[in-house]
Amino acid sequence: MKHKSRPPVVAVTGLHRGENPQPGPAVTASLRRRFPDLRIIGLSYDPLESGQYAAGLDRIDAAYLVPYPRLGHQELLKRLDAIARKDPFDIVIPCLDSEIPNYLRLQRDLAKRGISCVLPDAKAMQRRGKENLSKLCEDIGVPTPATRASSNLDELLVFAGSLGYPTYVKGRFYEARLVHSPLELRIAFDELMQAWGGPVLVQEVVVGEEYDVVGLGDGKGGIVGSCTIRKMLRTKAGKGFGGVVIADPSLDKLAQKVIRALKWNGPFELEFVKSPRRPHQLFEMNPRFPAWVDFPSQLGCNLPARMVARMLDAKPIPLADCAVGQMYVRHCVDIVGNIADLAQMASTGERSGPRPIHFNSR
Amino acid sequence: MRRKRSTARSDNGTGAAKSSTLRFYGDEFIFDTVSGMFFRISSTAGLILRSLQSGTRPDRLADEIQERYGISRSAALRDVELLRNDLAGIEALDRFAP
Numbered sequence: 001m002k003h004k005s006r007p008p009v010v011a012v013t014g015l016h017r018g019e020n021p022q023p024g025p026a027v028t029a030s031l032r033r034r035f036p037d038l039r040i041i042g043l044s045y046d047p048l049e050s051g052q053y054a055a056g057l058d059r060i061d062a063a064y065l066v067p068y069p070r071l072g073h074q075e076l077l078k079r080l081d082a083i084a085r086k087d088p089f090d091i092v093i094p095c096l097d098s099e100i101p102n103y104l105r106l107q108r109d110l111a112k113r114g115i116s117c118v119l120p121d122a123k124a125m126q127r128r129g130k131e132n133l134s135k136l137c138e139d140i141g142v143p144t145p146a147t148r149a150s151s152n153l154d155e156l157l158v159f160a161g162s163l164g165y166p167t168y169v170k171g172r173f174y175e176a177r178l179v180h181s182p183l184e185l186r187i188a189f190d191e192l193m194q195a196w197g198g199p200v201l202v203q204e205v206v207v208g209e210e211y212d213v214v215g216l217g218d219g220k221g222g223i224v225g226s227c228t229i230r231k232m233l234r235t236k237a238g239k240g241f242g243g244v245v246i247a248d249p250s251l252d253k254l255a256q257k258v259i260r261a262l263k264w265n266g267p268f269e270l271e272f273v274k275s276p277r278r279p280h281q282l283f284e285m286n287p288r289f290p291a292w293v294d295f296p297s298q299l300g301c302n303l304p305a306r307m308v309a310r311m312l313d314a315k316p317i318p319l320a321d322c323a324v325g326q327m328y329v330r331h332c333v334d335i336v337g338n339i340a341d342l343a344q345m346a347s348t349g350e351r352s353g354p355r356p357i358h359f360n361s362r
Numbered sequence: 363m364r365r366k367r368s369t370a371r372s373d374n375g376t377g378a379a380k381s382s383t384l385r386f387y388g389d390e391f392i393f394d395t396v397s398g399m400f401f402r403i404s405s406t407a408g409l410i411l412r413s414l415q416s417g418t419r420p421d422r423l424a425d426e427i428q429e430r431y432g433i434s435r436s437a438a439l440r441d442v443e444l445l446r447n448d449l450a451g452i453e454a455l456d457r458f459a460p
Contacts, residue, residue, distance in 0.1 A: 209398070230397070230398025232398075244393075244400075245398075246397065248396045325393060325395065
């Protein structure tokens, strides 16, 4: 990264911490733990994304609306150029799956503008895609639930029939529905096609404990650092609202296999499910930090800070091993905003961030 | 992948006992560091698991229970067998089963 006369500025996306919390505020908090004075701007899709109003460690210094990913990379670039003219930034950390394809297309354009973005290789990104994960796992010998991806409803109905019901129906980027009949599958297929486009996935239901690995790939097949948890609390949508650090060598080996095969560069989250007496099965690989990434950061394994230090050509930040038995529980809070801030964001597409909270004041 | 700390270490300040992959928190709570599963257990089950973890031969367990609780040998034998049958159904703990 080029040396700039001003301190570096980082842009982070995925700011909403609702019932399906996005990773942006956790990435922001992790960065502030290591770089308290870092300027962080939020790239947001909606004036009501909760991270815009946070005033704690996860606060942002300014927020800007950006176009939805489906509008394509050129629209995104235009908007990023407009933002950079007003509020220059050096690093962008995309935190949502649906954004990554656009950032991959823009990587060179952004580099020309002096903006860095750590992304996997396009082929690796494709191989870990929901529609291709089954094939990847088969190629490298990692167990995975039986899955079929198709834009053809009839094909999926036949496959679901061979699995038996209930079965999962999943969108290309997000959402998983448990369906109990061909009729429910048809409805889910139509809705998911409409929301995310094809293909839609039908996946075997594997009942068991879920395990997640967050890590940072070095782009050469190695893992710079990682933390493995068992999800202790799961929402109806399967989101982990609590987790405990574990040490399972068999899970470590599976993670290493995947990252080595993909020569993965940058952040990742591997999601496994384990039925009793069966091996861990990889059911998803996310190409970004997860929403719980600030948990290992609090244990001394600050992966976002490590990544940003690398992008700034700074001395590598040491990563501690996450102590087995450390756990987190997600706690939702109400944060105060002012309708004037919402109005500003809605009408101009930008606003300054909230003032930091000083806990020793009133 | 970074190596996790050895699981065969004590938890300073947490009150957990040393074990290979099973941690004891008092007499009635155990945590398996590999699977991440934790269990509320009876104090008798805790005693049996601690004994097995520390290398007590299964045929000596009833003696320990009898001695600790002052119950008949037949009752002690039954308690041990019932617990070990239960453990056989729990993957995280089935290494303690017959």
